[in-house]
Amino acid sequence: MQNYPVLSYIELPPIRVRNTFGGKLEEFKPLRPGLVRMYVCGPTVYDYTHLGHARTYVAFDAIKRYLRLRGYNVYHVQNITDIDDKIINRAREEGKDWREIVETYAKDYFEGLRALRIKIDMHPRVTSHIREIIEFIEGLIDKGYAYVAPSGSVYFEVDKYPDYGRLSGRFHPEEWRQEEDVLKEKKNPYDFALWKAWKPGEPYWEAPWGRGRPGWHIECSVMASRYLGDQFDIHGGGQDLIFPHHENERAQSEAYFGKKPWVRYWLHTGYLTIRGEKMSKSLGNIIPLREALKKWSPETLRLWILSAHYRTQLDFSEESLEQAKANLRRLRGALQGLQRIIEEVDPQSRLGDSEAKLVNTVLTLYKEFHEAMSNDFNTSRALAAALKLVKTVNAEILPAENYTAAILAYRTLLEFNEVFAVLDDIVYGVAQQAQKLVGKLVDLIVKVRAELRARKMYELADNIRAELGELGIKLYDYPGGKTTWRFEEG
Numbered sequence: 168m169q170n171y172p173v174l175s176y177i178e179l180p181p182i183r184v185r186n187t188f189g190g191k192l193e194e195f196k197p198l199r200p201g202l203v204r205m206y207v208c209g210p211t212v213y214d215y216t217h218l219g220h221a222r223t224y225v226a227f228d229a230i231k232r233y234l235r236l237r238g239y240n241v242y243h244v245q246n247i248t249d250i251d252d253k254i255i256n257r258a259r260e261e262g263k264d265w266r267e268i269v270e271t272y273a274k275d276y277f278e279g280l281r282a283l284r285i286k287i288d289m290h291p292r293v294t295s296h297i298r299e300i301i302e303f304i305e306g307l308i309d310k311g312y313a314y315v316a317p318s319g320s321v322y323f324e325v326d327k328y329p330d331y332g333r334l335s336g337r338f339h340p341e342e343w344r345q346e347e348d349v350l351k352e353k354k355n356p357y358d359f360a361l362w363k364a365w366k367p368g369e370p371y372w373e374a375p376w377g378r379g380r381p382g383w384h385i386e387c388s389v390m391a392s393r394y395l396g397d398q399f400d401i402h403g404g405g406q407d408l409i410f411p412h413h414e415n416e417r418a419q420s421e422a423y424f425g426k427k428p429w430v431r432y433w434l435h436t437g438y439l440t441i442r443g444e445k446m447s448k449s450l451g452n453i454i455p456l457r458e459a460l461k462k463w464s465p466e467t468l469r470l471w472i473l474s475a476h477y478r479t480q481l482d483f484s485e486e487s488l489e490q491a492k493a494n495l496r497r498l499r500g501a502l503q504g505l506q507r508i509i510e511e512v513d514p515q516s517r518l519g520d521s522e523a524k525l526v527n528t529v530l531t532l533y534k535e536f537h538e539a540m541s542n543d544f545n546t547s548r549a550l551a552a553a554l555k556l557v558k559t560v561n562a563e564i565l566p567a568e569n570y571t572a573a574i575l576a577y578r579t580l581l582e583f584n585e586v587f588a589v590l591d592d593i594v595y596g597v598a599q600q601a602q603k604l605v606g607k608l609v610d611l612i613v614k615v616r617a618e619l620r621a622r623k624m625y626e627l628a629d630n631i632r633a634e635l636g637e638l639g640i641k642l643y644d645y646p647g648g649k650t651t652w653r654f655e656e657g
C-alpha cells in the first residue's frame with residue numbers, strides 16, 4: 168500500500184517575511200488579527216510610469232493578493248506625490264502649469280495600474296493633505312524634534328532621535344546628501360526638511376512659520392498614519408527608498424506618535440534593471456509601461472515581473488519576456504484542458520493506486536506553491552511549482568482523463584491565479600463572454616422579428632416570441648414597434 172489517505176487536509180505553512188528592519192525572516196503577525204494595513208510609496212507624477220515602477224507595484228499587488236488568499240482583510244494605501252521639485256522643474260521646462268504635469272502623469276499611472284489589474288484602496292495626494300501635514304510638523308516642533316530656520320523652512324533634528332539609522336544601517340553623517348543653499352541654516356548637515364520655504368515662482372501654502380510647501384518625507388508619515396493609524400503592518404517601496412526616505416519617515420513618525428514600532432514590517436523590492444543598471448528616469452534608460460503594453464500583454468508583463476522574487480534584482484531582456492509569454496501559453500493550455508475534463512468526464516468512484524499517486528503529486532505541488540508564497544512571498548518558486556504542475560497535467564492528467572487529479576490541479580491553478588492574476592480571462596472570462604454573446608444574439612433575433620412584423624408576418628413573429636418564452640426570455644412589445652426583453656424565471 169502507498170501513502171493513503173491522499174485527500175487529507177493540507178495544513179498551510181505560516182507566512183514569514185524578510186523585514187528590512189533587522190534583516191531577519193520573521194513570522195507574519197499583523198497588529199490586529201485578520202487585518203493587514205499596508206502602505207506603499209507611490210509615484211512622483213512628473214513623467215510616464217516605467218517598468219521599474221511597474222515592478223514594485225506588481226510585487227506589492229501579489230503580496231496583497233496572497234495575504235487575501237490566506238484570509239486576511241488587506242487595506243492598501245498608495246500615495247501620489249503631486250508636489251515636488253521634480254514636478255516644478257518639469258513644469259518649468261515645458262512651460263506648463265505644474266498641475267497640468269500632475270494630471271497628465273497621474274492619468275498615465277492610473278491607466279498602467281488598470282492594465283496590470285492592480286486595485287488600490289486609497290490613493291491619497293499630498294496637496295489634499297496640507298492641513299494635516301502642517302499639524303504634524305507643528306506637533307514635531309512642540310515636542311522638540313523640529314526647528315524653524317531663518318528662511319522659514321522647518322527641519323527635523325536627527326540628533327534628537329537616537330534610533331536614527333537603524334532601518335537602513337546607515338549611521339555616518341558623511342553619507343547624507345547635502346544641499347548647499349540649505350546647509351548653512353541647518354543645525355546639522357544631516358537634518359532634513361519637513362517644510363521648504365517658498366521661493367519666487369514656486370507654488371506655496373500658508374503655514375504658521377511662513378509660506379512654502381511640504382518636504383517629501385513628511386507626506387508619507389502623515390498620509391499613512393491618517394488612513395492606517397499610528398501603527399500599521401506593512402510599509403513598502405523600492406529599495407532606493409530605504410535611505411533616506413524611509414529612515415526619515417520612521418524617525419519623524421515614531422518621534423511624533425511616541426510609539427514603537429510605527430511600522431511592523433518594512434518590505435523593499437529589488438531594482439528592475441536594464442543592462443544591469445537601475446531603470447530610472449534620471450538615468451534616461453526607461454521603458455514606459457504604455458510602450459511595453461503595446462508589445463506584451465499585461466498578463467505577460469505580470470508573469471515576467473513575478474518570475475523573480477520581489478527582493479531580487481530583475482533585469483529586463485526581450486528573451487525573458489518571451490519566456491514569460493511561452494510560460495503563459497502553457498499555463499493557459501493546461502487550465503483549459505483541465506476545464507474540459509472537469510466538464511466532460513464523470514468523477515471517479517474509486518481511486519486506484521496509480522491515480523492516487525497522481526493525486527498526491529498534485530497535492531505536493533499545491534503545497535509547494537503555498538510554501539513558496541509563505542516564505543517571504545517567493546513568487547519565483549511559486550511559479551516553478553505551477554509550471555511543474557502544468558507538466559504533470561499535460562503528461563498525465565489530461566491523457567488519463569483523471570477527474571479527481573484534474574479538479575485538484577484546477578484548484579491549484581486557481582489559487583496560483585489569485586496571486587498572479589494572469590489567467591483571469593479563462594477563469595472568469597468565459598462566463599462573461601458567453602453572457603454578452605447571448606445578449607447580442609437575443610438583440611439580433613428581436614431585430615429580425617421586428618422586421619417580420621413590419622412585413623406583417625405576424626404568425627412567424629409570434630412563434631419566435633413563444634419559443635424565446637420557452638427559453639425564459641420574455642419580450643415586451645410597445646406601441647410604435649419598440650420591443651424590449653429580459654430573462655424571466657418560470
Ligand SMILES: Nc1ncnc2c1ncn2[C@@H]1O[C@H](COP(=O)(O)OP(=O)(O)OP(=O)(O)O)[C@@H](O)[C@H]1O
Pocket residue numbers: 208209210211212218219220222223403404405406407408436437438439440445446447448449
Ligand atoms: N527601477 C526600479 N525598480 C524597482 N522599483 C522602482 C524602480 N524605480 C522606481 N521604483 C519604485 O517605484 C515607486 C515610485 O517611484 P518614484 O516615482 O519615486 O520614482 P522615481 O524615483 O521618481 O523614478 P526614477 O528613479 O525613475 O527617477 C517607488 O516605490 C520606487 O522605489
Ligand SMILES: [Zn+2]
Pocket residue numbers: 207208209387412
Ligand atoms: Zn514614501
